[in-house]
Amino acid sequence: MGVASYGPDFRQTTGATFRLVVDVGSWDDSVAMNSPGQSGNPDSEHYSDLFATWAADGSFPLLYSREQVEKHTARTITLRPPAPATAQDPNGR
Numbered sequence: 001m002g003v004a005s006y007g008p009d010f011r012q013t014t015g016a017t018f019r020l021v022v023d024v025g026s027w028d029d030s031v032a033m034n035s036p037g038q039s040g041n042p043d044s045e046h047y048s049d050l051f052a053t054w055a056a057d058g059s060f061p062l063l064y065s066r067e068q069v070e071k072h073t074a075r076t077i078t079l080r081p082p083a084p085a086t087a088q089d090p091n092g093r
Contacts, residue, residue, distance in 0.1 A: 017054060020062065028068045031059035 004015025017035040035054030039046040053060070063069050 011057065019059065021059070022062070027064035028061070030062040030064065032062040033059045 005013050007013050017033075019033040021031050023029040033054050034050060036048040036051040041047060050060070061068075061072070063072060
C-alpha cells in the first residue's frame with residue numbers, strides 16, 4: 001500500500017494509478033486521477049480516456065457542490081430495483 005517509485009525530477013514512475021488532492025478550504029477545487037479511465041468496462045468510451053492525462057501528471061476536477069456537479073454532468077443514470085416477483089403456486093399454477 002502506498003508504494004511508489006520516483007524519477008530524478010520527482011515524477012512518479014511506478015505505483016498507484018489513483019491520485020486525489022482534496023482542498024478542504026474550497027472543496028470544488030479538489031482534483032483526482034484514475035487511470036486508465038473511469039470505467040472497468042472495455043466497451044465503454046471511458047475505459048481508457050484518462051490514460052494520456054494520467055501519463056502527463058494531469059488530473060480532473062473532483063467536484064463536491066451540487067451546483068458544480070450539475071453544471072458538469074454529462075449523463076444521469078437512474079437505477080431502480082426490479083418489481084417484486086409474484087408468488088407462484090408450488091405446483092406451477
